[in-house]
Amino acid sequence: MDESGVHRNLQLQELEEIRNDAYASSKICKEKTKAFHDKMISRRVFEVGKLHSRWTGPFVITDVFPHGALEIKSLETAKTFKVNDQRLKHYFEGVQANAEEDAHDLTLDDLPQID
Incomplete structure (x- = not known):
């Protein structure tokens, strides 16, 4: 009985270590994702105007x-x-705000021929 209790305690300790490793790995992944996201954000600067x-x-x-x-x-x-x-x-x-006024319709016949 003592042997099985010791074995069970070892299993619980291993499970706790696995959980801690998963938590640390998840935290590292979230930090890397946040750093990438923050790096890709471009802030626009407005001044009086x-x-x-x-x-x-x-x-x-x-x-x-x-x-x-x-x-x-x-x-x-x-x-x-x-x-x-x-x-x-x-x-x-x-600068015109509406680009639709400058739009033109093209057909395949309007494209230059490639020889």
């Missing part, structure tokens, strides 16, 4: 707050409000 929203027109940034909050002012209505910087995109003067 002109912005464009595809729904309502250009805006001007009046203030930049911590954690990605911006205060913007509409050029048309002169209203100011706070938004998250992920909801905005940069405004480039003279």
Whole structure:
């Protein structure tokens, strides 16, 4: 009986070691995944200036707050409000926002012939 008890204790200790190894391996994997994800994120930096929203027109940034909050002012209505910087995109003067106007229909006959 004592021999079987000792054997059972050894099995439990081995099981505990396997669990600890799996936990450590899982933690390492999660850390590597997070490091890769964080490396691939590109943060956009906004400063006080002109912005464009595809729904309502250009805006001007009046203030930049911590954690990605911006205060913007509409050029048309002169209203100011706070938004998250992920909801905005940069405004480039003279660049058309709608690329569909420049789209052309092509057929296979329009392609150059390769000899």
